[in-house]
Amino acid sequence: MTIPTRHIHQQFSELSTLLLQKRNAAGYWEGRLSSSALGVAVAITALHFYDATVNVPEISSGLNWLETNINSDGGFGDSPTSQSNVSTSLLCYAAAKVCGHHENLLLNVGGYLCSQNIDVNSEQLISAILDFYKTDRTFSVPILTMCALCGVPGKEAFDSIPQLPFELSLLPRSFYSMLNLSVVSYAIPALVAVGIAIFRFKKKKNPLTRWIRESSVNKSLALLRKIQPESGGYLEAIPLTAFVCLCLIESGYRDLEVVRDGITFLKRTQRDDGSWPIDIDLSTWVTTLAVKSIKNHPDFLTSEDNLKLTKHLLAIQNKTIHPFNGTPPGGWGWTSHSGSVPDGDDTPGTILALLALNQENPELIQNPVLAGLRWLNQLQNNDGGFPTFSRGWGKLPFDQSCADLTGHAILAMAKTAHIFADSLNRKQISGIKKSFVKSLIYLEKQQHSSGYWLPLWFGNQQTADHTNPVYGTARVTAYLNETLNTQFGKEYEIILKLMIDRGCGYLVTVQNQDGSWGGAKDIKGSIEETSLAVTALARNGFQEECTSGLSWLTEKTKSDGLVSAPIGLYFASLWYDEEMYPLTAYLECLSTYHRCLKANGKG
Secondary structure, rough: OOOOHHHHHHHHHHHOOOOOOOOOOOOOOOEOEEOOOOHHHHHHHHHHHHHOOOOOOHHHHHHHHHHHOOOOOOOOOOOOOOOOOHHHHHHHHHHHHHHHOHHHHHOOOOHHHHHHHOOOOHHHHHHHHHHHOOOHHHHHHHHHHHHHOOOOOOOHHHHOOOOOOOOHOOOOHHHHOOOOOOHHHHHHHHHHHHHHHHHHHOOOOOOOHHHHHHHHHHHHHHHHHOOOOOOOOOHHHHHHHHHHHHHHHHOOOOHHHHHHHHHHHHHHHOOOOOOOOOOEEEEEEEEEEHHHHHHOOOOOOHHHHHHHHHHHHHHHOOOOOOOOOOOOOOOOOOOOOOOOOOOOHHHHHHHHHHHHHHHOOOOHHHHHHHHHHHHHHHHHHOOOOEEOOOOOOOOOHOOOEEEEHHHHHHHHHHHHHHHHHHHHHHHHHHHHHHHHHHHHHHHHHHHHOOOOOOOOOOOOOOOOHHHHHHHHHHHHHHHEEEEEEEOOHHHHHHHHHHHHHHHHHHHHOOOOOOOOOOOOOOOOOOOHHHHHHHHHHEEEEEEEEHHHHHHHHHHHHHHOOOOOOOOOOEEEEEOOOOOOHHHHHHHHHHHHHHHHHHHHHOO
């Protein structure tokens, strides 16, 4: 059984029209991230500490949003459709307490926390939060610091909160990977600001370490200013920027420019409904996803559209040593705003988008694409895999090599070498191939015996360990499918097909009875996960599985629309959904399925 071609055509036409309508005036996609209760809580607390009187409208609007979006159990999740969790609920409780006049909100959230054995009046909550995040202090210590500053349980709790070594941020960047830092590489602003706040409020201090830290404060504050982007928002992230501001304000540095610009960023990014997202947008990421979803149908974009998108993507390529983490030129970050930092997923994504947009004249984008590929090769870890931001950081999960980013890089390397083969010299081809082979070896080692790969920045809240093997496997398998169509792919066909077969084998075993896929076996299906699984399987046969998946997608979107699932992860374990994810994933799925039908003479 196959789905009628006319039905595929109709769905693709309708969805691609919707996709094109979602572009902004400049011709690219910004998307829309879900609002974040955690973002709201930390932002209104920073605004309260900065000036509780002047910022009454923003604070009240934020509190009203929290009251409107509280879960039925009295708690808060990371996104409006997320299950309640202790961390977000605790921050919302602290914000409501310090801002005042919202007794019902305090009562409801306090009731939820009590049901989770969290006593907001006891230092017991400190060990509970630390135990949850284990050795990663990226999120746990900022949470506890804000709570203590808000009187939950009180500032005396600082003696039990671990000190962040903010003075280590002053060492040369090359030392960072050798230090046992308790925060991930992209959270240096939190390391500094939260570390200074804890230092200020801790009572017991060794005289020597106190002297060292005191002498490091002003230099650390200068570093914070140096790495602050023009927008005022560190990484364009609302929670990170708000944590920095509230900690500096309460540490006695309210009048610093770094605080002023951070507060301005927070006020500017509040939404009309009073909420904040976790980040201003993922415009580069969703734009490249959009291009990928319709790249096999070039007639949907005019030559003018292609030119606009190409100019935009070239304009936001990093062309200098980046001030935030010292990364060299050539990479792309997740957004066009100034706080973006080049990373190992958006760079291959943008390379592939540029190649797709310029199929007729690839020489126009050859130099920036090769610069992007050089940046990627410099990022590659010794294990052959690719991390997100910084080479050599491997102590905490979000700094380690990961399968989905590595698969993305493999495809970018293979496509670039294939398209520019005639204009690259032997040394260039050899360098790309060496990196490519190392990546293949890494991916083979990372593939579980069951056939799956785990992603890094995506998960599923309903799986036992919050991982998402379906997402990781579908993405990597799809990347490898496309790699087969390149010269490198033909050369390493055996190992590629072996990994692809194992990945497909896993995906088939975890399909739900209703035809959908969730994050793992017997997990409720989503549009994103089902679409990605079908995309991975369609090129490798599996007609029955793909047909049942597409049938589920048809019924799901007909009854519920393009509802997005909270599968994205931000910072430590902060969930989000993005309205562009189901749309682009479904379009890519339809496009791939239709292309496979044509290849088999059925389209």
